[in-house]
Structure formats: structure tokens, C-alpha cells
Amino acid sequence: MTTTTSHASPPAASGSNQPLLEVEDLRVTFGGRKGPQFTAVDGISFSVAPGQTVGLVGESGCGKSVTSLAIMNLLPGRGNKVTGSVRFDGKELLTLGDAAMRDLRGADLAMIFQDPLSSLNPVVPLGVQVSEVLQRHRRMKKPAANKRSEELLGKVGIPDPTRRLNEYPHQLSGGMRQRALIAMALACEPRMLIADEPTTALDVTIQAQILALLKELVEESGTALMMITHDLGVVAGLCDEVNVLYGGRIVERAARHELFATPRHPYTGGLLASIPRLDLPRGGRLNPVKGSVADNIPWDEGCAFAPRCNSVIDVCTQKSPDLAPDEATSDRLLRCHNPLTTDASDSTQEA
Amino acid sequence: MSENTSGSRWGDKKKAKIDSLAKSTSKKDDEGVSLLQSAWRRLRTDVVFLIGATIIVLFILLAIFAPWIAPHDPSAQLLLDQVRPQTNPVPGPQEGFPLGADPAGRDLLSRLIVGSQQTLIVGVFATLGGLLGGLTLGTLAGGIGGWVDSAIMRVVDVMLSIPSLLMAFSIAAVFANPTQWTVILAIAIIQVPIFARLLRGSMLAQRHSDHVLAARSLGVKPAPIVFRHMLPNSLGPVIVQATLVLATSIIDAAALSFLGLGNPDDRQPEWGQMLGKAQDYFNTYPHLAFYPAICIIIVALGFTLMGESLREALDPKSRR
Amino acid sequence: MTQTANDAETDSGAEPEVLLDVRGLKVHFPIKSGIIFGRVTGYVYAVDGIDLKIRRGETYGLVGESGCGKSTFGRAVLQLEEPTAGEVHFAGKDLASMKGEELRKQRQHMQMVFQDPLGSLDPRQTVEQLLLEGMRAHGLTKNRDSRQRLIDLLEAVGLPRNALSKYPHEFSGGQRQRIGIARALAVDPELIVADEPVSALDVSVQAQVVNLMQDLQKEFGLTYLVIAHDLAVVRHMSDRIGVMYLGALVEESDADDLYGHPLHPYTRALMSAVPVPDPLVEDTREQILLQGDLPSPANPPTGCRFHTRCPWAQATLCDTERPELRELETVETSKGHRVACHYAEQILSGEIQRRT
Structure with a gap:
């Protein structure tokens, strides 16, 4: 159970590679003063090592793009507050001056956006x-x-x-x-590339070309790649480590094989069940996650996903779950009071 | 209004400006109420808007209550006995007459206060007239399209290529006996092409929008599509433009009166006309021109400030 | 004309009748230059000769990449875009020859669901006004129970009753698409053309809308033409699938057979490019990477339109003659599996190998 067969290092264990980018407890808050406050990114931590591809996956409004903009120091100066720490090659980026940041952007740290035009x-x-x-x-x-x-x-x-x-x-x-x-x-x-939905606006045949290009780049030059996407298919083929985001927080982190083989967070499982797959026989209904992000409850009142969750238990709306090593699989971090069973085909829930 | 001397190139520039205005604000209602609400939230704290709005509210109040505010009857020649055509044609300030009198011995302050009424009437009616004409032409062009659109827009383009003030002079000069209403008519006509082009532009954008296509696919008849879907969603930029046009029509009216194409009857004071009559005494008694000019500038500024901040608030691109 | 009606009737014994029969549909957009007297300098061949039949009660999926003309085709079927040539027979009547009021009345029977749920709803109308508009246009509100009808509609698409007095912007993306579907259903149509119905939605919400559309099809006996770029979604929803490339169909088949036996090189490439959310599949599968981009529909390649990018392209025929959509004489493919490729048999048998 504890051994990982994949080439990616498990998130909890420290890899032999020194991480290039370390994000710690990143928090981005918009609004405030007069208007209502909105926490887009709510304490996210992860790291990316050279030659590693780390994915941030989630639907619109989960905070994945804001995270990348905060790392690049590209958020509009007014109306938001960024706290936590972003270290690139040991250098703190959040407090770096504009001029130094400009030198870094494009040279060591580059970004690809969704809309190329x-x-x-x-x-x-x-x-x-x-x-x-x-x-x-x-x-x-x-x-x-x-x-x-x-x-x-x-x-x-x-x-x-x-x-x-x-x-x-x-x-x-x-x-x-x-x-x-x-x-x-x-x-x-650049030693680090941040790609924010780089293929979303493109057709699948073009997407395949671009993804192949990115893969080749990481393999050949050892560039660290941070891949932001909503498409689990893209993640499955590209990312060594996957962070699933929901409501501004990481809800599950695992190496890709482990994540897709046994999704533990009900949201991850729900996403996978929502997607019709081209390689499986047709027929049967999709099993969507119910409701929409509008149904979320604030994290401090419990689990934001609880109102949409099929495995919800009482504690989910009383206590906010922490991101902790998963006891059952010990190969991932998980933020859930009542995770899915490790046997993916078994639908009965653990108590 | 210095730029309207250089012919048709200016007309082109004007067209481009109107078109870009139509584009920038035509999408404003994608989010319906919430966008209006956010616009209002921004306006409430917008200093520029507040200054403009204050000026306009004061101006309107002044116009309404002018007869009660004015210390004297504006047409009574109270200081006629002090008028000496050879030595002292304009009685100076004195007790009860803080700004003095005009060459006919009428109280200058009272004339300025009551003059706001006519100025407001000219501005509002000229704008309404232009709006009405522009809405009609724009709706026809944008709603029907095809050759109707081409025909109307060519006429509109020709009108736009003539410097607007020059056209207003020509229209006003056609009438043998100019009155206040000739001025209003002349200014209304020169505003028509601006409104027409603006409305047509945003209606064309609406025509290609998905919700109009949806209405067509539902089998809604053409007329309801124009009046229920395209027109209401295109009015935003037109209303903003109307605020700005109010300012220019007041200035244009003043220009017409100044050149003697306005109402010759000076018993009912009007700022532009007062400015015109002050020409003869400009070297010796500049204050006669100075006061009405200041009034015109302040009011025009008020409308411009309000219009500009309104446009900015409704423009989704400038939203933060 | 009478020929078709007979065909449909004789068919109805064994298979459901053909509801929509499109023949040789072309939509060419003129490219104009000059300001006042627009001179036509060329055409964009958005849809360039498509034949297809959709039977009552089935879902036909039309898949293709952006710029292939699939949206234009959907609009031309509904006569929202005027066809340059061709016929669109709907329940035996040729829509392409209809005009004005006659065509407007036909719109009751065929509706559209749009990609952008917000943009396709008038921001100034409440849901009630939106739903009533189509019913009014076809005189369906004359009897008094229109209120009950609205509530039934909302229930059918899974929206609460209080939605009636709200405006589109007050809903989430998925709910807006439900409103769009309810609006289409309001006039009791037989055919619904859904142009990218889920691609603007989040993944979890996509599945909700897909399920809803399937439920509604069963409940109201609807016929769907689903147009989308996402092959996985199309395959999941459709009974038959047509693959479009540069204004024309290159392959048409039952949904199952298309994945089992893709015949056209473009279909193969498309299928190999769709990412599968399973690392095991992703690590092992062979991708057919196409070279370059879609050629301009204003200047399509001669012969087979795919030959400029085709990894199987041959020196003869491909660049000179446009292949017809034809059924193969092999046992492997099911009936009605048609492909427009000169060398489909040889590619299938491995006689012609892919260049890498």
C-alpha cells in the first residue's frame, strides 16, 4: 500500500529533487472595506521540482487561475490582498520589487495563458x-x-x-x-513554466500537438511545469502530481495513477463520474455532481462541498476538514471527513 | 467647437467616434440589474459624477423657481433713467442691482436667473427632438436592414460630413422670422444623425446576438423582435449620448443666438441671446458678455461631467 | 418530393420515419470588398454539400472542429441561415423553399438550444416572459392554463417555481441552460438542434444537462441534432454520428461502430487526440498527431479536403478527386456506416500504412 510505483514522488515524502517553486499557505482575498470580502484562494500549499509537472485541477471559481496570477505577481494591485509565501529558487516572490519581478518573469519564470490572441x-x-x-x-x-x-x-x-x-x-x-x-x-x-488552461481554446487535434510539445519540453530540458486546467483528461496524460481544488482549497493531492485509480475525495470521484469516456462502451447514464458552486457553504462552517456531496455525514457541516495524509492509502493528502472507499467499484460508504 | 472647421475628414472622425461609442456600451446589459446596480454603486462615490449632478440639479431648480428667486422683473426697464447713450450706456452695479443693468436698463442678475428657463427649454427640447428623429431613423435602419439601412445611413453620413454648426446656421437662416423654436428645430436636426448612427450601431450588434437569433428560431415575428429585443437592449449608449448632447445643444443654441439667428424678442431673456446682444459693448463693458458666458460654460460642464461618468460607469471594460 | 413521402411511409413499417432529410445542403458566404458597391471577390464554403437523414426519436451527433461549418449547418437546417443550395425536408416539407409567415409557423416544430446560455437569453426579460414568448408567437397561450404549462416546463427541466419572476443573470450557468431548454420545449417541438449545448458549462454541470436532455427526449419523444466538438459527449448522447471536416461529412456511422471501426483518417486522428481521464490509457495509447491547421474554408484544398494533413494520403486521387460518402463492402462495419475516403479499404486492411 505504501509503495508508489509511479515515477512521480508521493507528495508527503520529500523527493530527492529540491523543489524549484514552493507555495505555502497562499491566500488571496478580493474586496473588503465596503464591499463583501471574497477569498478566492484559501491557504494553498504545493511545490514543483525541476522536471516535474504539477497539475491544479478544478472548475471555474475554484481559484486555480488566481493562484497562478498571484505567483506571477500579476494580480491587479488594488482590491486584493495576497498573504502567505511563494518561493522561487529560495527567493520570496511576494515581497519582491516590481523591477526584480519583471526581470524574473519571462526569463526564469514564464507563463502561457488561455487566450493566445x-x-x-x-x-x-x-x-x-x-x-x-x-x-x-x-x-x-x-x-x-x-x-x-x-x-x-x-x-x-x-x-x-x-x-x-x-x-x-x-x-x-x-x-x-x-x-x-x-x-x-x-x-x-525558463526553469519554470506556468500554463493556465493553455489548450482550452483550441481544438482537440491542436490540443494534442500542444500537449505533446509541453511534455517533450519537460522531459528534455527539465523545466518545471505547473499545469492549470479543468480537463481531467489533460491531467491524466501529463501531470506527475495532481492537486484537485475546490472552493479555493486543495481537497485532494496525489500522484496521477493513484488519483485516477482510487479517487478518495467525493468531488474527485464525482468529476470522474461526470465525464463520458470515449474508450468505454456506451450506454448508461452519467453520474453528475449535483447542484453548482453556488450551493457552497463557507469553509469555516464545515466542508464547502458538503451541500453537493453524496457521502455527506453530520460532521461535514459542523467541522471544517483539514488537509491531512490519507490513512487508508497513505499515498496522498486528503481533505474529507468521509472519503470514498479505496475499492472504486464498491459503492458502500465507510462509516 | 473649434474643430468643426475642417470639412469631411472631421465628419469621418466623428463617425468613427460614434461607432466606437456604440460598441463600447452596447454590451452593457449582459448582466441586467446587477450591472446597473454596480454602475450605481460606482456613480455614488464618483466625485466627477457628483459634481456634474449637483450643477445640473441646481440649474434645474434655478430654472423652475426663477420667477421667485429673481429680485426684479427681467423685462422691466428699472434703470432706464440712468442709461446715457453717449457717456454711460450701461448702468453699473448699485444697491438692489448687484450686477448692474443692461443697455435697456433691465436688471442683469434677474435676466441671468430667468434666462436659465429658456436655456433649459432649448437644451431639453432640442435634445428630445434629436433623440426622437434619431431613434426613428436608427430603428428603421437597424431593424429593417438591407437597402433601407443603406439609404438611411448614406443620408446620415452626408449630414455628419457637414460641420454641425454650419448646418444649424443654414437651417435657422431658412426661416424669415426666427423664434426660439427655430433654434430648437435647427439644433434638433443636427443631433439626429448622431443618435441615428449610434442606435443603428448597437442595434446591429444586437441583431447578431444569440438572444435575437433565439427569438427568430422561436418563430417570433419580426416587429416584436425589433421592439421587444433589439431596441430595449440598444438604448443604453443612446441615453448616455443624450446627456452629452444636452451640453452641446445649449452651447450651439448660444452660438445661434450670438450670431443673431435666435429669438429677436429680448423681453424673454436667454443666455445665448444675452451674449449676442453684448457684442456691441464688448470692448467697454465685457461683463455683459462675461456673466452669461460663465453660466453657459458651467451648465454645459455639468452635463458633460455627468454624461462622461455615466458612460464610464456603464462601460463593462472599465469595470473593476 | 412525392418520392420521399412514399419512402418515408414504406420505411415506417420497419424503422421509424425520417423526420429530417437534408439533401445537398450548401451555405456559401460571399466575401465582399469595396465600400458602397460590394464586389463579391470569393466565397467561404462553410457548408459544402451535406446529405443526411435523421429519424424520428433518434439523436444525431454532428462532430467536428471549429471552422468545419457544423454550427452553420445547424442554423441552415433551421433556416436561420439561408442555404445557398439544397433541400431541407422536415416531416416531408421542404423548408428551404418556404418564406416568411409559412416558415415562421414551421418554427414551432423545430427549436434550437444555444451554446452560450446567458447570451441567448434576453437580459431584460424574466424567465416567464422568455418562456411565454414562443408560446404567444404560435398562439399556444389562448387557453387559460398557460400558467400551469409554465410550471410544468420548469419542473421538467428541474428549476424551482420561483424562477419565473427572476432574470437570467440571477442563475448559474447550468440553470441558464435549463431555461434555454425550457424555452425550446415551450412550443412543443419535434426536433431540437442543440449547438454545443454543454461546452460552456463546468464538467460536473455538463453531465447534469446531458442527463436532462436524455430524460426529456424519452419523456417528450424528441428528435435531437446535437452539434459539438467534444467527441466523447457526442458519442455518449447520440445514436448516429456524423464527422465533419471543412464543410462536408467525412464519415457517418452508428455511435458504437464509429469508435470500434473508425474508417476515415480524420476520424482516427480526432479520436486519438481526445484525452481520456485515465493515466493507464493515456500512457499506452498511440496518438496520431496531425500536421498543421485546418485549411481556410474560403480556399479549400482540391480533391479530398483532408489530403493536406492526412497521414495516409496517396499520390493519386487524393489531391484531384473529391471522394463521395459511400458504404464499404466489408463485413466488419455495420449497415449505414459511410465514409468519404478513396482508400478506406486499403487503410482498414493495413495495405496502406500511416506515414510517421
Whole structure:
């Protein structure tokens, strides 16, 4: 039970790899003063090591994107409060000055966004946008930077990169734009890449190309990848370690094989049961999670998921569950009073 | 109004501006009440809006209660005995007449106070007239589309390409006996293309929206689609524009009166007309022009401030 | 015309009648240049010749990637987009030849569910007004029990009664989609075209709406045309599936047979690209990565439209002749499994291997 066969290190044990990014008790609160306060990220901790892919999974409003923006120091300055600690290579990012942060962003720490069109400057040719990054962070001369840009575009699978260098973002398709964005993110060979729903706006065949590219990147250059997505299918193929988020908190963390084989949190289980699978025989009804995030109760009154949960017991609405090592499987962290049984096919609940 | 000298290029710029306005505010009601509520929450604490609103409320109160506030009858030539056409044509300030009198011996302060009435009437009716015409044309163009749209919009474009004040002069000059209503009519007409283009723009955006498509697929008849779905959802930017137009119509009315195309009968005072009549004494008695000009500027500023902050509050892009 | 009516009748003994029969449907959007006198400089071939039949009570799933023309097809079926050519026979009548009032009356029988639940609901109308609008348009509110009808509708889609007086923005995404479905049901339609009905929703809510649509189909005997990019969702909901690529069907089959025996190279690539939420499957499966992007529908490739990206493309035929949708003469595939590929047999038998 305690042994893990996968190549990913179990979350509780300390891996041999020194983590590159360490997020500790990150909390992001919006509003306040006059308006109602809203805690989007409610004490999230995780770490990412070089060559490791860590996934943050959850539905809209679970705080996954806010987490990434907080790490990158990209939240709008007013109207929010960020506490906790984000250490990158031992350096605290939350208190880092704007100038130092700018130097870090793009160079060591890069980000890919969901919408490639609005992330690119529409009036500047692609080549200029990529080589600007190189000129700024790598102090490259213009001709060298241009040459390198061309290489990068070729590397991310953009055909005919020489011609593409002079084209504007609107002349490219969605998939090409996302590749261009990845090329920009990779320009300075960042040690850490944060990808926020990088394939959500793309078609599945293009998504497959982009995911293959990201996988290759992690394997070849040992980049640390933080993958934010709502798609459990993407996670299953890519992430070493998966954090399932609900209502701004991590509810379950496990290596991917363990997580998908025996989901322990009812929310994880519910998500998996909600998805029709292409590889299984048809027929039968889906088993959705009932209600919507609007039904959540505040975490301090119990478990936010309790109103939607099929395994709810009395204590769920009385005491807030802690994120603790799971006793039954001991291969994961779990925030649940009444987890699903370890035998996935057995539907009876533990008391 | 200095920019309206340079012909049709300015017309193009104006068109582009109107179109962008239509785009920026036409989506504002995606979230219905909650958006209006959030707009109101922002407006309540918006200093610019509060200043504008205060000015306008004071102005409207002044116009309503002018007869009771004014110390004297604005048309009574009370200081006529002090008017000396050769040596002292304008009686200066004195007890009971803090701003002095005009060349006909009428109390200047009372004329300014009562003048607010006519100014308000001109502004409101000219804007309403423009709004009515613009709504009609815009609804026809945006609602029916096709060649009706093309025909109306070409006419509107031609009107926009003529500097608006020049057009107002031409319209007002057609009438042999100008009255207050000629001024109102002339200014209303020059506002029509602005409203028409704005409304048509946001109605076109609505035409391609999913909820209009949904109504079509339900089998709702064309007229109810226009009046129940497209029009109500397109009015937002038009209403904002109306506030801004109020300011320009007051200024334009003043300009017309100043050039003698307004109401020649000066027993009923009006700020623009007072400004016009003060021309003859501008070198020697500038205060005659100064006071009505200040009044016009303050009121126009009030409407502009309110309109701008209204637009900003309703623009989803500027929401935080 | 009379031919079809006869066909439908003779068929009805063995199989349910054909409710929707689309023949050679084309929608070409003109590309205009010039400001005043728009000169047509080309066409976007959004839908370029589609034939399909949907039987009463079945769910037909139309799957394809963005830009393949599937949404345009759905709208053209409902005559919300004017077809350039082709016929759309609905219960024996050709909708494409109808105009104005005649067409409007037909809309009672065919409804649409939209992708964006909020955008497709007028923000200024309450749920009651939204639901009543279609009923009024078809004179269904004349008898007095329209109030009861509204409550029944809400119950059918799983919304509380007090929803009637609320506005769309006061609901969550899933609930809004339920309102959209209730609005479509209000006029008692036979056919519902659902254009990406769940893709704007969260995963857990998606499943709720999928289940709801299946329940409603059973309860009211509805016929569905489900248009979506998500093959897994389409396969789950549909009896028959059509795969679209660049304005045309490339494969059509029973839902089970499509996964068991995908024949067209594009279908294979599409299926191999859909991520499966199971690491064991993900680690072992072979992906067919396509090169490049979808060609522009304004300038589609000659011959087979997929040949520019096809890993099985051959030197002859593929780039010169457009393949017809045809049934294969093999025992492996089920009846009615049609594919538009010149070399489907050879690919199936392994005679032609994929280039890697």
C-alpha cells in the first residue's frame, strides 16, 4: 500500500529533487472595506521540482487561475490582498520589487495563458515580439535575437518560421498563436513554466500537438511545469502530481495513477463520474455532481462541498476538514471527513 | 467647437467616434440589474459624477423657481433713467442691482436667473427632438436592414460630413422670422444623425446576438423582435449620448443666438441671446458678455461631467 | 418530393420515419470588398454539400472542429441561415423553399438550444416572459392554463417555481441552460438542434444537462441534432454520428461502430487526440498527431479536403478527386456506416500504412 510505483514522488515524502517553486499557505482575498470580502484562494500549499509537472485541477471559481496570477505577481494591485509565501529558487516572490519581478518573469519564470490572441500585441509582428524578449532578458543583439526567434518558432512546430516572423498575430490560426506564445515563453529557457488552461481554446487535434510539445519540453530540458486546467483528461496524460481544488482549497493531492485509480475525495470521484469516456462502451447514464458552486457553504462552517456531496455525514457541516495524509492509502493528502472507499467499484460508504 | 472647421475628414472622425461609442456600451446589459446596480454603486462615490449632478440639479431648480428667486422683473426697464447713450450706456452695479443693468436698463442678475428657463427649454427640447428623429431613423435602419439601412445611413453620413454648426446656421437662416423654436428645430436636426448612427450601431450588434437569433428560431415575428429585443437592449449608449448632447445643444443654441439667428424678442431673456446682444459693448463693458458666458460654460460642464461618468460607469471594460 | 413521402411511409413499417432529410445542403458566404458597391471577390464554403437523414426519436451527433461549418449547418437546417443550395425536408416539407409567415409557423416544430446560455437569453426579460414568448408567437397561450404549462416546463427541466419572476443573470450557468431548454420545449417541438449545448458549462454541470436532455427526449419523444466538438459527449448522447471536416461529412456511422471501426483518417486522428481521464490509457495509447491547421474554408484544398494533413494520403486521387460518402463492402462495419475516403479499404486492411 505504501509503495508508489509511479515515477512521480508521493507528495508527503520529500523527493530527492529540491523543489524549484514552493507555495505555502497562499491566500488571496478580493474586496473588503465596503464591499463583501471574497477569498478566492484559501491557504494553498504545493511545490514543483525541476522536471516535474504539477497539475491544479478544478472548475471555474475554484481559484486555480488566481493562484497562478498571484505567483506571477500579476494580480491587479488594488482590491486584493495576497498573504502567505511563494518561493522561487529560495527567493520570496511576494515581497519582491516590481523591477526584480519583471526581470524574473519571462526569463526564469514564464507563463502561457488561455487566450493566445489577447496575450499577443496585435500591431507588432510575431518575430519582433519573440526577439524583444531575448533582447530584454538575454541582452542579445538584434540579428542574433532574430535568428534565435526563428529557431524557436521552428522548434514549437510552426511551419515556415522565416515567413511567420514578419506576420501579425491575426494572420495566424489559434493553434499557431498558442505555439507562438509558447515560443515566447520558452525564449529564455525558463526553469519554470506556468500554463493556465493553455489548450482550452483550441481544438482537440491542436490540443494534442500542444500537449505533446509541453511534455517533450519537460522531459528534455527539465523545466518545471505547473499545469492549470479543468480537463481531467489533460491531467491524466501529463501531470506527475495532481492537486484537485475546490472552493479555493486543495481537497485532494496525489500522484496521477493513484488519483485516477482510487479517487478518495467525493468531488474527485464525482468529476470522474461526470465525464463520458470515449474508450468505454456506451450506454448508461452519467453520474453528475449535483447542484453548482453556488450551493457552497463557507469553509469555516464545515466542508464547502458538503451541500453537493453524496457521502455527506453530520460532521461535514459542523467541522471544517483539514488537509491531512490519507490513512487508508497513505499515498496522498486528503481533505474529507468521509472519503470514498479505496475499492472504486464498491459503492458502500465507510462509516 | 473649434474643430468643426475642417470639412469631411472631421465628419469621418466623428463617425468613427460614434461607432466606437456604440460598441463600447452596447454590451452593457449582459448582466441586467446587477450591472446597473454596480454602475450605481460606482456613480455614488464618483466625485466627477457628483459634481456634474449637483450643477445640473441646481440649474434645474434655478430654472423652475426663477420667477421667485429673481429680485426684479427681467423685462422691466428699472434703470432706464440712468442709461446715457453717449457717456454711460450701461448702468453699473448699485444697491438692489448687484450686477448692474443692461443697455435697456433691465436688471442683469434677474435676466441671468430667468434666462436659465429658456436655456433649459432649448437644451431639453432640442435634445428630445434629436433623440426622437434619431431613434426613428436608427430603428428603421437597424431593424429593417438591407437597402433601407443603406439609404438611411448614406443620408446620415452626408449630414455628419457637414460641420454641425454650419448646418444649424443654414437651417435657422431658412426661416424669415426666427423664434426660439427655430433654434430648437435647427439644433434638433443636427443631433439626429448622431443618435441615428449610434442606435443603428448597437442595434446591429444586437441583431447578431444569440438572444435575437433565439427569438427568430422561436418563430417570433419580426416587429416584436425589433421592439421587444433589439431596441430595449440598444438604448443604453443612446441615453448616455443624450446627456452629452444636452451640453452641446445649449452651447450651439448660444452660438445661434450670438450670431443673431435666435429669438429677436429680448423681453424673454436667454443666455445665448444675452451674449449676442453684448457684442456691441464688448470692448467697454465685457461683463455683459462675461456673466452669461460663465453660466453657459458651467451648465454645459455639468452635463458633460455627468454624461462622461455615466458612460464610464456603464462601460463593462472599465469595470473593476 | 412525392418520392420521399412514399419512402418515408414504406420505411415506417420497419424503422421509424425520417423526420429530417437534408439533401445537398450548401451555405456559401460571399466575401465582399469595396465600400458602397460590394464586389463579391470569393466565397467561404462553410457548408459544402451535406446529405443526411435523421429519424424520428433518434439523436444525431454532428462532430467536428471549429471552422468545419457544423454550427452553420445547424442554423441552415433551421433556416436561420439561408442555404445557398439544397433541400431541407422536415416531416416531408421542404423548408428551404418556404418564406416568411409559412416558415415562421414551421418554427414551432423545430427549436434550437444555444451554446452560450446567458447570451441567448434576453437580459431584460424574466424567465416567464422568455418562456411565454414562443408560446404567444404560435398562439399556444389562448387557453387559460398557460400558467400551469409554465410550471410544468420548469419542473421538467428541474428549476424551482420561483424562477419565473427572476432574470437570467440571477442563475448559474447550468440553470441558464435549463431555461434555454425550457424555452425550446415551450412550443412543443419535434426536433431540437442543440449547438454545443454543454461546452460552456463546468464538467460536473455538463453531465447534469446531458442527463436532462436524455430524460426529456424519452419523456417528450424528441428528435435531437446535437452539434459539438467534444467527441466523447457526442458519442455518449447520440445514436448516429456524423464527422465533419471543412464543410462536408467525412464519415457517418452508428455511435458504437464509429469508435470500434473508425474508417476515415480524420476520424482516427480526432479520436486519438481526445484525452481520456485515465493515466493507464493515456500512457499506452498511440496518438496520431496531425500536421498543421485546418485549411481556410474560403480556399479549400482540391480533391479530398483532408489530403493536406492526412497521414495516409496517396499520390493519386487524393489531391484531384473529391471522394463521395459511400458504404464499404466489408463485413466488419455495420449497415449505414459511410465514409468519404478513396482508400478506406486499403487503410482498414493495413495495405496502406500511416506515414510517421
